[in-house]
Amino acid sequence: MKITRILSVLLATMLLLCGVASAETPTVSVLAMNSWYSTVDLSDAELLNDIAANAGVTVEWHLNDPTTYADSVSPMLASGQDLPDIVQLPDLDLNMDYLSTGMFEPLDEHFDIMPNYTKFLDANPDIKATLTAVNGHIYYVPQTVVTNNYQPVMMYNMPWIEKLGIEPPTTLDAFVEMLRAFRDQDMNGNGDTTDEIPMSVEAANLPYMFGPAFGLDLVSGFYADDEGKVHYAAAEPEAYRNYLTFLNGLYEEGLLEVEFASLNRDQIVERFANDLTGVTFDFSWQMSTLYSAQYPNYDGETGIIVGAAPLSGDHEGFYVGRNAVNMIFGVNSKAKDLETAIKFLDYAMGEEAQDLYVWGKEGLTYEIVDGERQFLPRTTEDVDWFQGLGINAPNMPSQQSTPATDVLLAKWHVQNDREFEEPYIRAPFPVVYSTEEESAVISMYQVDLQTYVDERAIAFICGYASIEDEFDSYIETLKSMQVDELIAVKQAQYDRFAAAKQ
Template sequence: MRFKGEGRKSVMAAILAISLAGCSGGTGTGTDAGNSPSSTEPAFNYTGAGPVTDQPDAKLSVLGTNAWTTNVDLSTAAIVKKIESNAGVTVDWDLIPPQNYADAVNPRLAAGTGLPDIVYLPDQDQLMKYINSGLFIPINELVEKYGVNLKKIYEKSPSVKASLTAPDGKMYYIPQQTLTRNYMPVFMINQRWLKKLGMSEPATLDEFTAMLRKFKTDDPNGNGQADEVPLSMESKFVSMAFGPAFGLDLSNQFYADDQGKVHFSYYEPAYKEYVTYLNGLYKEGLLGVDYASTTSDQVTSRISQDVTGATFNFSWYMSMVYSPLFKDYNPKEPIFKGILPLKGPNGDQFYVGRTPVSGIFGITRDSKNPELAFRFLDYAVSDEAQTYYTWGIKDDTYTEENGVKTFTDKGKDNEYIQKLGIGPVNLPNIQSTDSADSVVAEWHAKLDKELEPYIREPFPFVYALPDEASVESMAMPDITTYVEEMNFKFISGDASLDQFDSYIETLKKMNIEQVIAGRQAQYDRYKAAQQ
């Protein structure tokens, strides 16, 4: 079944999603792991724009992911070829479907031989196994010499530099970046249901609960049947939706408070308040019995049938997916609209953002010309390159007047921009708020900026030292399993909340405090790297 508005949803997904979709000191053991990379070409005055070389036959090899859309080959896509042309480099692409990228690439990295110049890593190497094996060269000297665009990124986003700085002070990877504060997951409410019941948007957790009770009992869809599902969301969003009202970041497990102290959300007194509240919703039938298994398709179906009044998802769903499901939707008037985060019992009020680094590229020790490889990647993160990634090709997919870009009809044609290579995942692209603003409804773009101050940074990505990694790898799998099991039992009532103290003691015996201590050390290094 194809819902109304699905085409524009795909356009937005292409623009917003990069992929909607780990030794002591990290010094490395490769032959040249700690040395300045050598160059095989004459000196070149690189300015940050293309070309990145004056050699007429410059070539590089890159291993990366292909497009999520199976009928698109990014190696021949017009945007990717434009980046190659501007850089003055011919690239030999080895692109693998993202669905099985890790399975295909991990054995090649484990073998450690015959690698191309550049590799998109299957993970963010938090445990530094690739760094320590010497597969990828440090890039600090290259950044100083050629990192015109990377330096701008680091200046604009110190957190990116801090996350990618290993404990030994060296950097090894070039980032692919996502939006961190815009178009994040939020609560969305059916505005027509509110109007019919004479209610305002809820501002507090108590007001939200009262609204759900009205949605359940007062027939807000007006069909005379008790068929309303007051609240419906994918199971993965439940903790992200309600945790912040209790000051917790349950979706990322760990968080640092305003004093820089690291906490494990499921080990906090406030977590008992959280499960107590959700158990109350569950008992009243305001949180469905299927809440732990609800899928995205089920949510969309319920909204299209006008039987759900509230949900939680990435912001762009409100005007790109959910509101257009209604045949009489007027793009100037929202039907499903996001609200400010709910204020909890202790005054907490925020939504959780995302970490900026969504993927990393490394230059291998096998590269015959690491300087060329680095300049290519630096150009690939330039503003010029990012314009191609997010807007496409001028006068084809967008026009520009007085510095303001606007998508053309072609630019709004999902199939066309996909084949053009919009948002290419085989390059270090950076998602754009401006391009997203131009696609969503005007009211939606305005609301996104109103929500932005309420977005809180999640716990950062930080490299783990060997002893930290050892403790965490031994303890966290069992801790995570236990936490998930008890979370469901507490909410569903299968376990009494009188058992909460016993639950805390069990986590302590499972070495959660040692894990927290390791995360504290990582966070302290991260903050120091920002100085």
């Protein structure tokens, strides 16, 4: 009898302890994107489970298809009802539509319990300035991408360059000389001097490729000069005119092909596969994995289609990078346990969690060779498994890492990035929140303006419109389309951004 009683008391105590233990593990609900791989579900991902366990919480995931994420989440945000504790937003909320409703907690009021996030913001003043709302509060935690590596760059057919006995050009003049040689000589050695296409570039990449030599960031559209004065690149009366004149010259000489406006990446790949073209401009990533890989003699040791420094003209060349903030997460201001949700998000921004998103775990996803991490073979052989761990989690504030990208690429490509790409990257025009008045001006004028600019650019380059006769009226039309009002808005935003960086 006595023993039975002791046992039952023990059992009851154990049950009570278990009950207490589970009651002490708080739950945080998170609405976010599922994996971009349709065969992968991140609701029970090993690395994300580790992060939750380390943070001392259980995460209740509400994961939606990333391809329709905005469609599924926007109505929930519009109603503002029954939102989970943490929400991955469908966009960057640049018009402050969501944060102005009060549905998201101002996180700066909780920075005393966010040591990881405050450390991150101190180390990244540009991101801090981007995330600072017009009222001075910070509402969101970002997911970020690499900005200064593996961006769009010049790429040359190195066997052709070597055949000419030249170095990759760094000026517009040397570049044009090289294109003429590509056009006129039998570069691919098939006995036909007429099948070479000197340059194959998608029309959308031409501004990236040639704008900087004229001092223009046509990619962002707006840019600030050294004095902090904002310009609209396609309204610059001299520099933009010179840019168009240069491209029109290429077109007239057959160096920019007749069909350039409709050229796509598949066609460019096909040309490299047949060794028919000498130059392209694209995301760096493609030079080894896509373009060089088209050549049967590519051995992975030496590049065939290889990156080079930007072209300089009247201005020193540069490459336009991109903004770091890719996605944002907010904390529901009506969350039952606000402190736990905020602390979890802060843990998810810390170094321990970031290391798990980027590398996974030693023995599981990587090993250390000569003191450096290398992914294990299974990480590339079994993509569903690898993605299913929660690597580079699309549903968390993960920060994309350059070292973890390097190990996926050929060594020559990594060296090429460090030597010819990274040193020339210039930050694009910053992403800044708009006031209601500013977003009204932007939505009223910007799309029409850009459409007109794009249409005229093709006309001037192809010579349907004469630069000599019609460029001045083009500038006048931009003014009648309120380009100056847009510039004033962008100037105010740039000034706020500069002030928020302090």
